[in-house]
Amino acid sequence: MNTFMRSAFMAVSLLALGQAAPVLAQDDDATTLSLASTVDNNSFDVGALQIGHRVQYWMPVFDTLLVLDPKMNAQPNLATEFTYNADNTVLNLKLREGVSFTDGAPFNAAAVKANIEYIRDAAGQNSYMVGSVKDVEIVSDYEVNLVLNAPDPGLIGYLGMVGGAIASPATLGTEASATTPIGSGAYVLDASETVAGRQYVYTRNADYWNKDAYPFEKMVIIPMNDLSARLNALKSGQIDAAAADAKSIAEAEGAGLTVNATQVDWQGLIIADRAGKSVPALADVRVRQALNFAFDKEGLVKHLLLDRGAVIDQPFNLQSQAFDPSLVGTYAFNIDKARELMKEAGFENGFTVKMPSTPAFASYEPIIEQTLNQLNITVEWEKVAANAFIADLLAGKYPLFLMSLASQTAWMDFRRFAFTESPWNTSHVDDPALAELLKTAQLTTGEAQDEAMKAANRYITENAFFAPWFMVDAIYLTDAGTKVDMQNQNIVPWPRNFAPAN
Amino acid sequence: MLGFLLRRLGAAAILVFVLTSLTFVLVFSSAQNAARNILGESASQEQVDALNRELGLDQPLFVQYTTWLGKAVTGNLGKSWTSNEQVASAIANRLPVTLSMVITAITVMTIISVLLGVAAAVYGGWLDRLIQFISVLGFSLPNFWIALILVLTFAVSLRWFPATGYVPLTRSLYGWAGSLALPVAALVVGGIASAAQQVRGAVIDVLEQDYIRTLRARGVSPASILFRHALRNATPPALTVLSLQFIALLSGAVIIERVFAIPGMGSLTVDASLSGDTPVIMGIVIVLVLLVSLVNLLIDLANAWVNPKVRLK
Numbered sequence: 001m002n003t004f005m006r007s008a009f010m011a012v013s014l015l016a017l018g019q020a021a022p023v024l025a026q027d028d029d030a031t032t033l034s035l036a037s038t039v040d041n042n043s044f045d046v047g048a049l050q051i052g053h054r055v056q057y058w059m060p061v062f063d064t065l066l067v068l069d070p071k072m073n074a075q076p077n078l079a080t081e082f083t084y085n086a087d088n089t090v091l092n093l094k095l096r097e098g099v100s101f102t103d104g105a106p107f108n109a110a111a112v113k114a115n116i117e118y119i120r121d122a123a124g125q126n127s128y129m130v131g132s133v134k135d136v137e138i139v140s141d142y143e144v145n146l147v148l149n150a151p152d153p154g155l156i157g158y159l160g161m162v163g164g165a166i167a168s169p170a171t172l173g174t175e176a177s178a179t180t181p182i183g184s185g186a187y188v189l190d191a192s193e194t195v196a197g198r199q200y201v202y203t204r205n206a207d208y209w210n211k212d213a214y215p216f217e218k219m220v221i222i223p224m225n226d227l228s229a230r231l232n233a234l235k236s237g238q239i240d241a242a243a244a245d246a247k248s249i250a251e252a253e254g255a256g257l258t259v260n261a262t263q264v265d266w267q268g269l270i271i272a273d274r275a276g277k278s279v280p281a282l283a284d285v286r287v288r289q290a291l292n293f294a295f296d297k298e299g300l301v302k303h304l305l306l307d308r309g310a311v312i313d314q315p316f317n318l319q320s321q322a323f324d325p326s327l328v329g330t331y332a333f334n335i336d337k338a339r340e341l342m343k344e345a346g347f348e349n350g351f352t353v354k355m356p357s358t359p360a361f362a363s364y365e366p367i368i369e370q371t372l373n374q375l376n377i378t379v380e381w382e383k384v385a386a387n388a389f390i391a392d393l394l395a396g397k398y399p400l401f402l403m404s405l406a407s408q409t410a411w412m413d414f415r416r417f418a419f420t421e422s423p424w425n426t427s428h429v430d431d432p433a434l435a436e437l438l439k440t441a442q443l444t445t446g447e448a449q450d451e452a453m454k455a456a457n458r459y460i461t462e463n464a465f466f467a468p469w470f471m472v473d474a475i476y477l478t479d480a481g482t483k484v485d486m487q488n489q490n491i492v493p494w495p496r497n498f499a500p501a502n
Numbered sequence: 503m504l505g506f507l508l509r510r511l512g513a514a515a516i517l518v519f520v521l522t523s524l525t526f527v528l529v530f531s532s533a534q535n536a537a538r539n540i541l542g543e544s545a546s547q548e549q550v551d552a553l554n555r556e557l558g559l560d561q562p563l564f565v566q567y568t569t570w571l572g573k574a575v576t577g578n579l580g581k582s583w584t585s586n587e588q589v590a591s592a593i594a595n596r597l598p599v600t601l602s603m604v605i606t607a608i609t610v611m612t613i614i615s616v617l618l619g620v621a622a623a624v625y626g627g628w629l630d631r632l633i634q635f636i637s638v639l640g641f642s643l644p645n646f647w648i649a650l651i652l653v654l655t656f657a658v659s660l661r662w663f664p665a666t667g668y669v670p671l672t673r674s675l676y677g678w679a680g681s682l683a684l685p686v687a688a689l690v691v692g693g694i695a696s697a698a699q700q701v702r703g704a705v706i707d708v709l710e711q712d713y714i715r716t717l718r719a720r721g722v723s724p725a726s727i728l729f730r731h732a733l734r735n736a737t738p739p740a741l742t743v744l745s746l747q748f749i750a751l752l753s754g755a756v757i758i759e760r761v762f763a764i765p766g767m768g769s770l771t772v773d774a775s776l777s778g779d780t781p782v783i784m785g786i787v788i789v790l791v792l793l794v795s796l797v798n799l800l801i802d803l804a805n806a807w808v809n810p811k812v813r814l815k
Binding site: 036040041042043045048123124125126127128178179195196197198199222223224225226228229230232233235236237238385386387388390391392394416423424 | 599769
């Protein structure tokens with residue numbers, strides 16, 4: 001009897017283990033792409049969509065009018081042709097025929113008009129992307145004209161991002177749109193498997209017109225804020241790819257993961273009070289240039305970024321239309337030159353400046369303080385709560401501060417910090433000379449525009465609006481079964497950039 | 503017994519009111535930047551002001567509080583500022599995850615700590631010293647470190663368990679057990695150490711009482727003395743410790759949920775705090791205070807059940 005009981009117990013146990021195995025098994029399914037995301041999704045309402053990490057949530061379901069390849073060149077997508085008129089104030093879009101949303105509604109000119117106007121008026125973080133569109137004229141069922149307030153050099157790029165995201169018109173502005181997206185994209189959000197905060201499951205849209213661009217049958221995105229959790233999930237085979245940082249590279253390579261990188265964010269000082277209202281010294285370009293020469297940027301990259309970054313002198317990425325190779329090395333580390341400039345400006349005895357202190361940049365504060373002390377500049381740190389930091393900076397409370405800003409398309413960057421009303425021109429300093437250069441960039445096209453963008457960058461760099469230190473490598477890890485093309489100017493790759501390794 | 507119950511419920515209601523009021527003042531007084539954080543850098547000041555009006559943040563704090571309280575007592579906890587999800591829905595999605603982890607942990611902890619505590623108290627000698635040593639060791643190891651060791655060993659190296667995530671019990675019993683095995687193990691190690699010591703002390707105290715000696719003298723079997731008399735009288739202090747452990751496990755879940763990427767209340771709390779999502783923070787506070795009050799009430803009732811003297815106090 002005892003033998004029988006032992007045998008029965010063993011049999012039941014083995015059966016139980018057999019049942020458990022598929023559930024506990026790791027996700028080795030080559031037809032499913034499993035990603036971990038650093039942040040949870042905010043909303044699927046097209047008026048609230050975001051770029052950065054969150055593109056991975058909405059791009060599977062919402063197709064865009066244009067598509068930006070990994071080098072950020074605009075390619076046809078839902079719009080098959082895009083052409084400007086002579087003065088760049090009307091953008092004509094010819095639309096793809098035969099496309100339907102997953103609720104059965106047709107994609108057409110009326111849908112484009114409804115979406116663009118909705119995104120523009122939604123007051124979302126990216127409403128500015130179609131803010132220049134005054135009117136959407138329907139030429140025919142499959143052709144529209146975007147009539148602009150003024151030429152917008154960024155618009156073509158924006159139509160490959162949030163500005164061009166197209167949802168079924170019936171869902172626009174509905175409460176359900178935040179959680180139940182209806183688009184015409186390559187995938188459909190599986191509501192039965194998706195739980196906000198836990199996982200987002202996407203299954204293939206059987207009617208999608210461009211299936212070959214998305215090789216996976218299914219996508220799963222799991223919000224995973226903690227870096228060690230993402231690494232463990234990758235190493236154990238639970239997920240295929242995730243964002244990481246420079247400190248994780250050795251561990252990732254040891255585990256056979258592939259390290260991918262692109263450069264998006266730059267860090268450095270923003271010299272906000274260029275008019276010298278609260279710190280008169282900052283109005284002198286020689287003082288601002290001294291701040292550029294004072295920092296050992298090579299040392300910062302080596303020790304802070306573990307060599308996963310690049311020293312910069314201008315606030316634009318290498319691929320930017322505004323990037324000017326002739327500016328490389330303009331502010332190579334030279335503390336003697338910095339002191340000399342301070343002396344020439346009459347500030348050899350330095351000055352005092354109030355800077356914000358926040359946990360995110362706490363490790364940089366001793367470096368800033370020690371470096372500026374060498375120029376006899378005294379820093380008074382003011383504690384700022386993490387959730388008040390950006391608001392306080394944007395409100396112009398600080399004449400000088402450390403910041404990390406994304407560098408994307410040239411016009412997005414200029415818009416971010418170069419105009420009087422730009423958010424990161426936090427003191428809203430008016431600069432007519434720069435405004436003239438920007439106007440030229442706005443009104444020209446082709447090589448003339450390239451040169452105008454570079455000229456505006458030269459003005460900003462030579463007048464030391466900032467003291468940029470370095471571009472940071474955005475690290476993205478993939479397992480052996482997955483390959484990916486990093487997307488220039490975005491911190492994580494876009495869903496269409498993934499493919500099975502074999 | 504009814505009077506006892508009503509007194510406890512009244513105390514719980516006062517606790518909920520006081521704590522939520524204090525939390526409201528603390529979090530809403532620092533919420534002035536919420537609109538800017540939601541709308542982002544490109545929004546105009548007019549848009550920021552409009553959202554502030556929509557969220558009621560332009561009102562005096564007292565008005566904001568009474569408005570919020572009026573809705574909260576009807577079960578309307580508002581919407582998340584960052585995701586637009588209903589707060590009640592966000593909590594309803596995540597609370598079962600944390601509760602299933604914590605209830606499993608407290609069950610495991612109770613069983614193991616009672617076994618270890620009683621064994622140490624009854625047998626003494628080397629077994630007592632060994633159990634005390636293990637208890638102190640478990641007490642001194644931080645649970646996040648234990649969690650990392652467990653995940654590296656059993657998930658990354660051996661691949662016996664998933665490294666991250668949570669499988670609902672309704673979907674798969676084995677998946678649920680597998681997804682909770684490592685988090686629960688990490689949570690209970692420190693708690694077992696503490697609870698086992700308390701059980702050991704309580705049992706030793708009871709076993710040294712005169713009536714136990716009398717029972718022995720009357721020839722009552724050691725098993726009967728232990729299970730019918732000693733354990734029952736050692737229960738109240740053990741229950742109190744376990745109720746404290748339950749609350750400690752809820753706190754510990756914040757760290758454990760991050761390490762194992764478990765989408766429970768802990769991760770919701772961290773995300774809401776970092777993003778300044780005040781309605782979610784308030785909802786979490788209400789639910790946790792209610793939960794703690796409920797646990798304390800149940801423990802009081804259990805104590806009253808096993809010890810009639812408690813009911814008379």
